[in-house]
Amino acid sequence: MLATARTFTLDGIAARPVRVEIDVRRGLPAFSVVGLPDTAVREARERVRAALANCGFEFPLRRIVANLAPASLRKAGPGLDLAIAVALLTASEQLEWEALPRVAMVGELALDGSTRPVPGALAIAEAARELGAEILVVPVENGAEAALAPGIEVISLESLAQLPELAAGRWSPVPPQSLPFVLDGDGGGGDLADLRGQPHLRYAMEVAAAGGHSLLMVGPPGAGKSLAASRLPSIMPPLARGEALEVARIASACGKLAGGPVGQRPFRAPHHTISPAGLVGGGSPPGPGEITLAHRGVLFLDELCEFRRDALEALRAPLEAGSVAIVRASSALRLPCRFMLVAASNPCPCGRGEVDAECSCAPQAVRSYQSKLSGALADRLDILTTVRQPSAEAMGGEAGEPSASVRERVCEARERQASRLGAGRCNAEMTPAEARESALAEGAAALLAESYSRRRLSGRAHDRVLRLARTVADLAGAEAIGRDEMAQALQLRRRDA
Amino acid sequence: MSKPRACLECLHRAWLLARLAPYIEKIATGAPGSRSPELLRLSNEDLAAVSAPSVATQLLAGVLEIEEGRLREELRAARCWACCRHDALYPEGLRDAADAPWALIGRGDAALLAGLEPEGAVTVVGSRRATSYGREVARELGRELAAAGMVVVSGLAFGIDGCAHRGAIEVGRTVAVLGCGADVSYPQAHRSLWRRICAEGLVLSELPPGTGAWRWTFPARNRIMAALAGMTVIVEGAKRSGSLITADLAADLGRDLGAVPGPVTARTSAGPNDLLAGGACLVRDAQDVLDAMLGPGARRIDRSGPDLDLRLRAALEVVEGGVDTPDALAAALDLSGAEAAAALASLEALGYVSCSLVGAYTRTMLRPPPAGI
Numbered sequence: 017m018l019a020t021a022r023t024f025t026l027d028g029i030a031a032r033p034v035r036v037e038i039d040v041r042r043g044l045p046a047f048s049v050v051g052l053p054d055t056a057v058r059e060a061r062e063r064v065r066a067a068l069a070n071c072g073f074e075f076p077l078r079r080i081v082a083n084l085a086p087a088s089l090r091k092a093g094p095g096l097d098l099a100i101a102v103a104l105l106t107a108s109e110q111l112e113w114e115a116l117p118r119v120a121m122v123g124e125l126a127l128d129g130s131t132r133p134v135p136g137a138l139a140i141a142e143a144a145r146e147l148g149a150e151i152l153v154v155p156v157e158n159g160a161e162a163a164l165a166p167g168i169e170v171i172s173l174e175s176l177a178q179l180p181e182l183a184a185g186r187w188s189p190v191p192p193q194s195l196p197f198v199l200d201g202d203g204g205g206g207d208l209a210d211l212r213g214q215p216h217l218r219y220a221m222e223v224a225a226a227g228g229h230s231l232l233m234v235g236p237p238g239a240g241k242s243l244a245a246s247r248l249p250s251i252m253p254p255l256a257r258g259e260a261l262e263v264a265r266i267a268s269a270c271g272k273l274a275g276g277p278v279g280q281r282p283f284r285a286p287h288h289t290i291s292p293a294g295l296v297g298g299g300s301p302p303g304p305g306e307i308t309l310a311h312r313g314v315l316f317l318d319e320l321c322e323f324r325r326d327a328l329e330a331l332r333a334p335l336e337a338g339s340v341a342i343v344r345a346s347s348a349l350r351l352p353c354r355f356m357l358v359a360a361s362n363p364c365p366c367g368r369g370e371v372d373a374e375c376s377c378a379p380q381a382v383r384s385y386q387s388k389l390s391g392a393l394a395d396r397l398d399i400l401t402t403v404r405q406p407s408a409e410a411m412g413g414e415a416g417e418p419s420a421s422v423r424e425r426v427c428e429a430r431e432r433q434a435s436r437l438g439a440g441r442c443n444a445e446m447t448p449a450e451a452r453e454s455a456l457a458e459g460a461a462a463l464l465a466e467s468y469s470r471r472r473l474s475g476r477a478h479d480r481v482l483r484l485a486r487t488v489a490d491l492a493g494a495e496a497i498g499r500d501e502m503a504q505a506l507q508l509r510r511r512d513a
Numbered sequence: 514m515s516k517p518r519a520c521l522e523c524l525h526r527a528w529l530l531a532r533l534a535p536y537i538e539k540i541a542t543g544a545p546g547s548r549s550p551e552l553l554r555l556s557n558e559d560l561a562a563v564s565a566p567s568v569a570t571q572l573l574a575g576v577l578e579i580e581e582g583r584l585r586e587e588l589r590a591a592r593c594w595a596c597c598r599h600d601a602l603y604p605e606g607l608r609d610a611a612d613a614p615w616a617l618i619g620r621g622d623a624a625l626l627a628g629l630e631p632e633g634a635v636t637v638v639g640s641r642r643a644t645s646y647g648r649e650v651a652r653e654l655g656r657e658l659a660a661a662g663m664v665v666v667s668g669l670a671f672g673i674d675g676c677a678h679r680g681a682i683e684v685g686r687t688v689a690v691l692g693c694g695a696d697v698s699y700p701q702a703h704r705s706l707w708r709r710i711c712a713e714g715l716v717l718s719e720l721p722p723g724t725g726a727w728r729w730t731f732p733a734r735n736r737i738m739a740a741l742a743g744m745t746v747i748v749e750g751a752k753r754s755g756s757l758i759t760a761d762l763a764a765d766l767g768r769d770l771g772a773v774p775g776p777v778t779a780r781t782s783a784g785p786n787d788l789l790a791g792g793a794c795l796v797r798d799a800q801d802v803l804d805a806m807l808g809p810g811a812r813r814i815d816r817s818g819p820d821l822d823l824r825l826r827a828a829l830e831v832v833e834g835g836v837d838t839p840d841a842l843a844a845a846l847d848l849s850g851a852e853a854a855a856a857l858a859s860l861e862a863l864g865y866v867s868c869s870l871v872g873a874y875t876r877t878m879l880r881p882p883p884a885g886i
Contacts, residue, residue, distance in 0.1 A: 216839035219850025234871040363871045379642040379671055383702070386870055402838040402872035410844065467862050488851075500855045507839065507858035511870050 017041075019106035022120040023099035024143055025091045026136040028297075028342075028349040029269040029304055031143035033120075035085045036096065038103040043079030049100075051084030054092045054301075063094070063125045064101045071129035071177040076108040090346065092301050095134035098123035098153065101176060113183035120144040121153035121173075129176035131155035138261075138268040141165035159192030161273050164264060195264075198277040199254040200423075205246035205283050208419040213410025217244055220401040220508060222422055225251045226429040227487030228442035230357035230396060232320070232389070232510055235403030237367045241360035242285075244403070245316040248358060249281040250419035253427045255312060262352070263312050270304060282313030284355075288322040292330040302342045302349050307334055310355035320359040321388045328393040331357075335396050359397060361389060390512060398444065398480055400510040429490040443487045451482040459499030460485065467506055474512060481505050515602065516594070517623050521581045523597030523616035524721075528584065529557055529576045531724040536565035541729035553733060554612040584721075591696040591722030593620045606631040609766055610740040614719030617737075620695040621715040625664065625686055631743035631768070634664040634688070635802055638738065638756040639673025639748035639773075644781055645875045647673055647749035649867060650773050652680035653878040654746065657799030657814055659685025666690060666742050668734060669703055669710070673748045673756070678706060678714075687714040690738045692730035696722040735759040744769035744806050746796050750784035757784050760793075769805055771796040798878050818879040819863050828856040829881065832866055837873045 105111035137158035159172030181187035297305035363369035485505035655677035665681035681687035745763035775782020843853035
């Protein structure tokens with residue numbers, strides 16, 4: 017007899033529909049799985065066999081063929097176990113489920129028949145709804161995540177043994193509570209009030225958050241660079257609901273949602289030994305990298321100069337495009353990656369910097385170390401701020417301004433940008449033409465022209481300063497960029513070698 | 514104006530040096546700081562016999578065999594020209610030195626060579642490992658001396674040398690003396706600067722085109738730098754810095770010697786501070802150099818910058834006090850981060866401070882006009 021069940025496999029961060037077709041007929045006992053399964057899917061045979069037996073079902077001693085359609089799509093991961101088991105039970109007439117054509121399901125099986133969580137439940141729930149399914153069966157741990165998707169009934173299943181009850185309508189499970197939306201949290205990084213003293217660093221962070229500008233902090237170890245970076249999500253504008261779902265979908269596909277609230281801006285700080293594939297995505301099968309995990313949030317590269325050059329080079333194109341295309345022989349993926357780049361670096365290999373008499377770094381070593389501060393990636397960094405150890409008074413002094421009030425100013429500045437540039441766009445994304453259209457007060461134009469003519473600015477830096485100045489003016493609520501705002505932007509800009 | 518010329522004998526000498534370079538390397542750098550220039554006083558035969566005893570005759574014969582046409586073709590191919598001690602254009606200063614190079618291979622402005630007199634040239638050298646203070650002083654010295662009409666001579670090395678060239682080339686004339694062929698940019702990282710000096714200034718070497726750099730060629734080119742200029746200024750350098758060799762050589766030639774003072778605790782200023790203790794001329798700015806060379810007040814440099822308001826004047830004083838970050842400035846004057854940023858940017862735009870790659874601010878030599886009452 018033939019039976020089918022609907023399930024999904026994950027391709028990058030998107031869910032692709034898969035139909036499990038099972039044919040059970042007389043013949044030598046065998047169980048084969050066809051249709052481009054990977055190792056984990058092929059091993060489903062053993063898991064399903066044990067799970068059925070341990071839940072009081074009978075594993076049919078017949079010739080069983082499982083076909084995973086479409087046969088051309090590569091299926092990965094153990095998430096197909098549940099659908100195979102259900103189709104097998106139906107095909108062997110041990111389960112009669114009237115609603116099965118309207119049901120989609122996903123889940124890994126343990127040998128005792130209980131379900132195990134799978135990545136990407138949110139994307140799968142959305143894809144199931146698109147496909148017209150009315151019910152989605154997921155492992156109990158994925159229930160809250162899948163329930164984020166509106167318009168589909170989610171059933172969290174604990175064990176295969178619950179299936180007969182469910183199918184017969186004798187058990188109506190409580191719909192799982194969806195994960196909470198917290199749109200104005202601090203991203204788990206803490207409050208900016210923890211940053212004491214260092215007014216210029218705070219100011220640079222505020223401008224960066226307000227205009228979406230990338231930020232480079234240079235200073236000795238322990239001066240507060242990492243602390244400052246981790247506080248950035250707390251002063252960035254809250255995510256819109258659609259953006260929050262987008263972020264949650266990515267985290268879910270990477271198995272990183274972990275029951276936490278949804279709607280926080282992500283903060284990713286990969287270690288500097290990361291490979292290019294780990295940073296931008298890749299591997300086999302291709303999956304998202306850190307830049308996609310940082311989508312709509314902050315990607316923090318601590319010790320920028322220690323990163324592999326090829327990894328930093330790989331960042332350039334995605335940074336400009338806001339998305340990354342990962343093309344391999346067998347597949348092509350396009351993943352979103354609109355993140356804010358924040359980098360930190362020591363001034364020299366020993367970290368003290370030449371102002372410190374103790375610094376004993378050879379000039380050649382300092383030069384090669386700093387070469388990454390003026391390379392092609394550094395060209396994409398807008399703001400430079402020098403961080404020094406805060407003074408004892410500042411450390412013992414009162415707490416700084418809390419994130420909430422800084423965020424208020426940032427949001428106002430973002431609104432001004434949106435009304436000028438269109439919804440969702442910020443000053444950092446202005447084209448050179450748009451940047452040059454910015455209204456300049458007389459003093460500002462003179463100051464910029466003077467800096468430019470003294471060869472202190474390159475053409476590219478000229479446009480960068482204009483973008484920064486526009487953000488500074490937006491923060492100040494000014495229509496035209498004034499002289500002071502231009503001066504501040506000139507000071508904030510990253511220096512060329 | 515006549516073109517620089519070189520006779521075959523002197524050209525052969527240059528090519529011989531290039532052939533002997535690996536052999537001289539072995540005997541000249543046995544002890545650190547050894548005075549390889551002394552070897553260069555020797556005649557062709559003696560030099561070959563001393564440095565490469567086993568192959569001296571073959572080497573010498575091999576070089577002397579090279580035809581004149583081929584030498585000149587090599588020079589032309591490298592876009593270089595040569596000037597020898599028998600030519601009228603040969604720099605006067607070099608004639609004072611017993612170990613002066615027989616021929617100079619040049620690339621760039623030959624007219625600059627003709628005008629190169631000790632009275633009109635200053636050598637500015639110092640450590641490759643320079644601090645931002647040293648760089649700033651070197652750049653300003655280079656710029657102001659060039660603006661005052663002096664030729665700034667230096668060695669194209671990292672640190673002080675590069676800064677002195679950069680300051681000078683923007684407003685005037687500069688000469689780079691290399692320890693490798695004049696058509697070779699050493700260090701590689703100074704390619705763009707070398708190219709600019711080739712185009713707008715002059716690059717000199719005693720070695721034929723294409724010769725690489727050896728350890729002994731650096732002290733050797735130092736003797737040329739010392740002899741070319743009427744005064745040698747050491748900006749920064751540790752106790753055993755190569756730039757002190759230049760200072761020694763300049764003193765031996767009876768040239769003026771200047772040194773820029775630095776903190777007594779800084780290793781990088783130990784060299785110039787020692788020179789000052791030994792009687793070198795104190796150099797705080799280009800005016801000190803001009804006074805020492807041309808007599809006090811003979812040529813005045815106007816270094817007053819544009820007027821400053823009270824706010825900027827206060828900020829400038831704080832930077833003069835050693836504050837180098839906006840955060841520290843904000844703390845010192847109780848400003849907001851934005852105000853501190855604006856103040857530093859204004860000062861930078863007016864030329865009173867400069868900012869490094871890693872964002873540290875340094876005071877420039879520009880002086881504010883006296884405060885109005």
